[in-house]
Amino acid sequence: GAVVSQHPSRVICKSGTSVKIECRSLDFQATTMFWYRQFPKQSLMLMATSNEGSKATYEQGVEKDKFLINHASLTLSTLTVTSAHPEDSSFYICSARLGVTKNTEAFFGQGTRLTVV
Amino acid sequence: AQSVSQHNHHVILSEAASLELGCNYSYGGTVNLFWYVQYPGQHLQLLLKYFSGDPLVKGIKGFEAEFIKSKFSFNLRKPSVQWSDTAEYFCAVIRNSGNTPLVFGKGTRLSVIA
Numbered sequence: 104g105a106v107v108s109q110h111p112s113r114v115i116c117k118s119g120t121s122v123k124i125e126c127r128s129l130d131f132q133a134t135t136m137f138w139y140r141q142f143p144k145q146s147l148m149l150m151a152t153s154n155e156g157s158k159a160t161y162e163q164g165v166e167k168d169k170f171l172i173n174h175a176s177l178t179l180s181t182l183t184v185t186s187a188h189p190e191d192s193s194f195y196i197c198s199a200r201l202g203v204t205k206n207t208e209a210f211f212g213q214g215t216r217l218t219v220v
Numbered sequence: 221a222q223s224v225s226q227h228n229h230h231v232i233l234s235e236a237a238s239l240e241l242g243c244n245y246s247y248g249g250t251v252n253l254f255w256y257v258q259y260p261g262q263h264l265q266l267l268l269k270y271f272s273g274d275p276l277v278k279g280i281k282g283f284e285a286e287f288i289k290s291k292f293s294f295n296l297r298k299p300s301v302q303w304s305d306t307a308e309y310f311c312a313v314i315r316n317s318g319n320t321p322l323v324f325g326k327g328t329r330l331s332v333i334a
Contacts, residue, residue, distance in 0.1 A: 137321040146310060146326040147264075196263070200319055208254065209314070209322050213263045 106130055107199050109212030116187055116219055124182045124215045126197030132177035133199035137209070138170075141194040150195075153180040187219040223247075224313050226325035233332050239298040241328050243285075243311030246292065253294040254312040254322065255285055264310070270294065281305070306332045 106129040116122050126136055134155045139147040151172055152160040159172035169191075171183040184191055196214040201207040227242040245251060255267040268279025275287040285296045294311060308329050312322040 135319040139324075144308075144329070147322075147324045149321050149323070152321060198322065200314075208252070208266070208269055211264045 107133075107197060107210045107212045109197055109215055111215060112213055113216045114218070116217070118188055118219055119186055121183055121185045122187055122217060124184075124195055124197075124217075126180045126182070126199075126212050128178045128199050128210075131199075131201055133180075134177060135200065136174060136180040137198040138172065138180075138182050139196045139198065141196060141214075143194075147196060150182075153182075155180075184217065187217070189219045192217055192219045224311055224323055224325035226309075226311055226328050228328045229326070230329045230331070233301050233330070235303055235332055235334055236300045237332075239296070239301045239305075239330070241296040241309055241311075241330070243294045243296065243325060244292050245294070245311075245313045245323075247313065247315055248292075249315060252314045253285070253287060254314075255279065255283070255294075255296050256310045256312060256324075258308045258310065258327075260307070267296070267309075301330070301332050303332045303334055306330060 108127045108129050110125045136153040138150045140150050141147045149162050150165045153172045153174040155174045155177055161167045174180040194214050194216050197212045198209045200209045223246045225244045253270040256264045257267050258264050267283050268277050270277045270287045278284045283298050285294055287294050308327045310327045311325040314322050
């Protein structure tokens, strides 16, 4: 099946620094990727929809200047957490669907656990 | 707005007991439905999915789910749980038009005790 790869799987950074998370579709092209955030013992909350070659669409309450998304190619989307603070510590997961047609499932990356100290 | 409701926050069962986890969604159009499992410290794994056809869907590890359109429900079942089924279970829905994201329920934590 289709594979979505996320890197890094874990990162620890100091407060005030920026962290970049990569999401790659390994065997298919993804014009759209989705970024989720999962707090401990909670569900996945959609943060933004990443569109290749255009601006990302952010969900209400998500700061676009803090969570920078770049989708420069059909196989790569990046999420940069800028000026990270301890409250940004969370599990970030990317996802991509196989296409825009009906009945296509989503595939998920392994997730990135971010700890800001 | 589209939403997904999972009624049970935490379910505790003994081994060999039967399992049913509830899931309801609010979107009235055509949807695709999924159940994912997340074992402790691991990423999401797809248990089963419904796109169309037979509303009773069989997935991996002995799980099944039934889509009841009139009730907007997609409940997950397993006749006999095992200790290894201890995990978080998420119901998710995609609106079946365009490249839209999955919307997840809040999840149900299943604890299976020996």
